[in-house]
Amino acid sequence: xxxxLYVWQRLTAxxxxxxxxxxxxxxxxxxxxxxxxxxxxxxxxxxxxxASFYGAFVVAxxxxxxxxxxxxxxxxxxxxxxxxxxLASAFGxxxxxxxxxxxxxxxxx
Amino acid sequence: xxxxxxxxxxxxxxxxxPLRENQTVLDVVTFVQRHLDPTLSYRFACxxxxxxxxxxxxxxxxxxxxxxxxxxxAARGQLKxxxxxxxxxxxxxxxxxxPFFEKxxxxxxxxxxxxxRREDIEPIRPDSPARMAADAAIExxxxxxxxxxxxxxxxxxxYLGPAALNRAWTLVNDVRDGATNExxxxxxxxxxxxxxxxxxxxxxLCPQQLNPTASIAGLKRRTxxxxxxxxx
Amino acid sequence: MTLGHxxxxxxxxxxxALVHRLSGLALAVFLPVHFLTLGLAIRGEAPLESFLRWxxxxxxxxxxxxxxxxxxxxxxxxxxxxxxxxLPWRGGQKEAAAIAAGLSAAxxxxxxxxxx
Numbered sequence: 001x002x003x004x005l006y007v008w009q010r011l012t013a014x015x016x017x018x019x020x021x022x023x024x025x026x027x028x029x030x031x032x033x034x035x036x037x038x039x040x041x042x043x044x045x046x047x048x049x050x051a052s053f054y055g056a057f058v059v060a061x062x063x064x065x066x067x068x069x070x071x072x073x074x075x076x077x078x079x080x081x082x083x084x085x086x087l088a089s090a091f092g093x094x095x096x097x098x099x100x101x102x103x104x105x106x107x108x109x
Numbered sequence: 110x111x112x113x114x115x116x117x118x119x120x121x122x123x124x125x126x127p128l129r130e131n132q133t134v135l136d137v138v139t140f141v142q143r144h145l146d147p148t149l150s151y152r153f154a155c156x157x158x159x160x161x162x163x164x165x166x167x168x169x170x171x172x173x174x175x176x177x178x179x180x181x182x183a184a185r186g187q188l189k190x191x192x193x194x195x196x197x198x199x200x201x202x203x204x205x206x207x208p209f210f211e212k213x214x215x216x217x218x219x220x221x222x223x224x225x226r227r228e229d230i231e232p233i234r235p236d237s238p239a240r241m242a243a244d245a246a247i248e249x250x251x252x253x254x255x256x257x258x259x260x261x262x263x264x265x266x267x268y269l270g271p272a273a274l275n276r277a278w279t280l281v282n283d284v285r286d287g288a289t290n291e292x293x294x295x296x297x298x299x300x301x302x303x304x305x306x307x308x309x310x311x312x313x314l315c316p317q318q319l320n321p322t323a324s325i326a327g328l329k330r331r332t333x334x335x336x337x338x339x340x341x
Numbered sequence: 342m343t344l345g346h347x348x349x350x351x352x353x354x355x356x357x358a359l360v361h362r363l364s365g366l367a368l369a370v371f372l373p374v375h376f377l378t379l380g381l382a383i384r385g386e387a388p389l390e391s392f393l394r395w396x397x398x399x400x401x402x403x404x405x406x407x408x409x410x411x412x413x414x415x416x417x418x419x420x421x422x423x424x425x426x427x428l429p430w431r432g433g434q435k436e437a438a439a440i441a442a443g444l445s446a447a448x449x450x451x452x453x454x455x456x457x
Contacts, residue, residue, distance in 0.1 A: 001299065001300075001303045001304045002298055002299045002301065002303060003301075003303055003332050003336045003341070004336070005303070006303035006329070006333070007333055007336060007337070010423065013419050013423065014423065016416075017416060020412060020416050024409065024412070024413070024448070027409065027452070028455065031405075031452070031455065031456050032455055036390055036393060037382065037386040037387075037389035037390035037392075037393050038386050038390065040389075041386050065365070065368070065372065068365050068369065069366075069369055072365075072366060074265065075261070075264035075265050081267075095372055095373065095376070098373050098380065099376045101376065101383065102375075102377075102378075102379035105379060105380045105382040106379055106382050108383075260350075260355070306358050307358070307422055307426075308352070308355050308358050309354045309355075309434060310352065313352060320430070322425070323430040326425050326426050326430065329426050
């Protein structure tokens with residue numbers, strides 16, 4: 001862990017704090033109302049707001065989780081920095097691709 | 110009580126030592142060496158809590174053995190004493206302190222003068238915020254207890270460790286020092302202050318009541334700021 | 342990582358750090374699954390709807406509130422760290438860690454209650 005990775009990890013953490021809170025509120029609302037898929041998709045389809053919100057969330061989460069995984073790998077697995085970095089980057093890319101696909105899935109009209 | 114005998118490989122051997130009313134762990138280790146087994150290797154110097162040489166692992170925690178009363182730590186009269194963790198073992202209870210001091214140097218933990226004898230002495234106000242920050246962390250005597258207690262040291266061989274970083278923090282706050290930029294670079298690199306997870310084991314166990322976690326947090330702020338400004 | 346030294350790791354803050362790490366790992370494992378589930382909607386609302394119906398069962402609801410618990414734990418623990426790292430030092434870290442855990446549990450239990 002160096003200053004560059006640290007800044008990216010703490011920055012994405014700070015960005016995600018309000019996003020997580022909003023997400024929890026959404027979860028409470030959706031489960032209380034017992035929203036069906038049709039209800040949810042009716043709200044998200046074609047919405048620039050939801051696209052931006054979850055788009056930003058996915059990017060931040062992918063970066064944050066990848067750096068976290070890198071730390072865990074380099075401290076708890078036999079992998080050295082390079083190996084841990086490569087595996088973590090691959091995971092970050094996977095998260096981003098799956099996340100972007102999920103956002104597109106619910107936001108595309 | 111059981112003592113570690115051997116080097117990196119070895120085993121705990123049991124000794125029977127008379128229990129006295131006022132007895133430190135250093136007393137019982139010394140008793141073993143003087144009366145039971147003269148081949149036991151261990152370190153001590155001042156035996157009054159000033160030098161830090163007698164630091165060992167006592168029932169799982171790194172302590173100054175000269176300042177640890179047996180009555181306080183011996184659960185049911187059992188004592189398990191080993192060398193400090195996270196350092197190579199030379200023999201029995203004595204560790205090789207070189208990696209500890211090498212990391213000290215790596216963190217640029219040495220003062221770099223910026224004036225010569227031909228210039229006036231720089232006046233330092235003891236109540237300036239920088240000097241107060243330095244003073245709060247300055248009493249480290251390099252006993253390596255924090256280094257032994259730190260799990261990030263255990264898990265990350267690159268990690269400079271709480272003592273080295275704590276010292277770097279005091280120097281970063283010393284306005285007389287001329288190597289601030291190099292020092293910030295050193296502690297911003299891989300294994301520097303950003304590897305700290307704030308477990309606070311160092312703070313909890315430091316016999317001088319220092320708080321390396323706080324010092325390291327200070328370094329995180331300074332290096333982040335310097336990084337964002339493009340200085341390092 | 343050796344586990345033999347864990348017997349004396351009873352410090353609240355060490356446990357807090359472990360919880361933070363383990364919750365992060367759990368969330369990292371969960372996220373791809375979460376994204377794949379939402380991605381079901383790419384084939385229309387029917388696949389997503391049948392998943393939502395499947396997830397109506399009590400065990401899944403329990404798992405969902407456990408996930409919210411982990412997310413809150415990780416975030417509140419992380420916020421405690423951001424305070425340590427960016428603001429002047431303050432004591433009471435053990436108390437702050439305990440409050441973070443309690444608040445996370447409360448929110449997750451509240452969600453669980455509202456789901457039934």
